[in-house]
Amino acid sequence: MPDASDLAPDVLSAQRRAVARALTAVENGLPGADDLVDALYPHAGRAWRIGITGPPGAGKSTLTDRLVTAFRERGETVAVVAVDPSSPFTGGALLGDRVRMDRHAEDDGVFVRSLAARGALGGLSEATEAACDVFDAAGYDVVLVETVGVGQGEIDVAEATDTTLVVLVPESGDAVQAMKAGLMEVADVFCVNKADKPEAANLVRALRSVLHLREDEAPPVVKASALGGDGLGALVDTLDAHRQRLAESWAEIRAERLRRRVRRLVEGRWRRDFWAGGRADALAEAVRELDADERAPHTLADRVLAGDLRRA
Numbered sequence: 239m240p241d242a243s244d245l246a247p248d249v250l251s252a253q254r255r256a257v258a259r260a261l262t263a264v265e266n267g268l269p270g271a272d273d274l275v276d277a278l279y280p281h282a283g284r285a286w287r288i289g290i291t292g293p294p295g296a297g298k299s300t301l302t303d304r305l306v307t308a309f310r311e312r313g314e315t316v317a318v319v320a321v322d323p324s325s326p327f328t329g330g331a332l333l334g335d336r337v338r339m340d341r342h343a344e345d346d347g348v349f350v351r352s353l354a355a356r357g358a359l360g361g362l363s364e365a366t367e368a369a370c371d372v373f374d375a376a377g378y379d380v381v382l383v384e385t386v387g388v389g390q391g392e393i394d395v396a397e398a399t400d401t402t403l404v405v406l407v408p409e410s411g412d413a414v415q416a417m418k419a420g421l422m423e424v425a426d427v428f429c430v431n432k433a434d435k436p437e438a439a440n441l442v443r444a445l446r447s448v449l450h451l452r453e454d455e456a457p458p459v460v461k462a463s464a465l466g467g468d469g470l471g472a473l474v475d476t477l478d479a480h481r482q483r484l485a486e487s488w489a490e491i492r493a494e495r496l497r498r499r500v501r502r503l504v505e506g507r508w509r510r511d512f513w514a515g516g517r518a519d520a521l522a523e524a525v526r527e528l529d530a531d532e533r534a535p536h537t538l539a540d541r542v543l544a545g546d547l548r549r550a
């Protein structure tokens with residue numbers, strides 16, 4: 239099998255096939271994927287990475303499609319990554335149905351791709367960042383990352399993007415649900431979608447009052463209807479304003495993200511290497527053979543760390 243890092247020059251010259259293969263490599267942790275990311279990273283850093291998240295059916299895909307059109311109209315190229323944090327098994331099949339970007343299929347300035355973190359060390363954040371690096375190095379101006387499903391995955395994606403757009407809809411419990419998922423903390427901009435529905439105004443009010451509980455400045459809340467297109471201009475302006483604010487501290491943001499990313503990679507590798515070396519098997523064996531009065535979790539942890547349980 240050819241080494242994935244060979245793809246770097248063709249990714250840098252924005253060849254679509256190379257970009258597609260590079261994404262497959264980073265998604266699955268294929269041989270050479272790490273070197274590929276390292277080769278591309280110095281050429282990345284220009285693209286604006288926007289995470290789009292929110293409960294199922296909120297209209298994220300519809301909105302993403304609208305944003306693609308808006309960015310294309312002003313001449314920016316756009317990549318779309320649909321991330322499925324929920325399942326390593328259903329990724330491809332499900333995402334195919336859930337990402338409807340047919341209207342951009344003929345447009346060379348748009349690249350749509352789904353992503354399930356199957357093999358990347360460092361999990362979903364790393365897979366997402368690596369995918370963004372690929373698109374960024376290939377010269378895409380904007381990378382939209384739509385998260386499918388709910389849970390920790392949304393927070394991982396927020397870590398990997400510059401601007402986090404949280405989409406909510408005027409259906410019961412949304413504001414509360416967002417609070418639970420930790421979305422309130424990571425959101426840079428809120429979009430109350432389906433504003434054509436009468437309850438939208440109530441949700442905007444409820445959100446604003448909840449957001450005042452945040453310690454930092456409350457993020458803006460924009461009402462829109464992705465389906466009809468109302469409010470899209472205001473949403474793009476609000477996103478642009480956040481991008482503008484980021485620009486003031488771009489270098490620090492990037493440095494901080496790199497720091498976190500390297501820590502994640504170190505921890506991932508450390509964990510893998512630690513449990514390799516026979517420790518995982520030795521622990522399993524010890525646990526099987528222990529008498530009831532020896533089943534002591536902290537003592538066992540001490541023994542694992544002391545190398546006491548390491549298999550010869």
Ligand SMILES: Nc1nc2c(ncn2[C@@H]2O[C@H](COP(=O)(O)OP(=O)(O)OP(=O)(O)O)[C@@H](O)[C@H]2O)c(=O)[nH]1
Binds near residue numbers: 434
């Ligand atoms: N009334 C109304 N319906 C909308 C609006 N935006 C999206 N929808 C509808 O809501 C449904 C879900 O939209 P999607 O864009 O697929 O939502 P999603 O958040 O991407 O859904 P998942 O990816 O499955 O979580 C579709 O039937 C859309 O047509 C809107 O502004 N108003």
Ligand SMILES: [Mg+2]
Binds near residue numbers: 298300336337
């Ligand atoms: Mg969707």
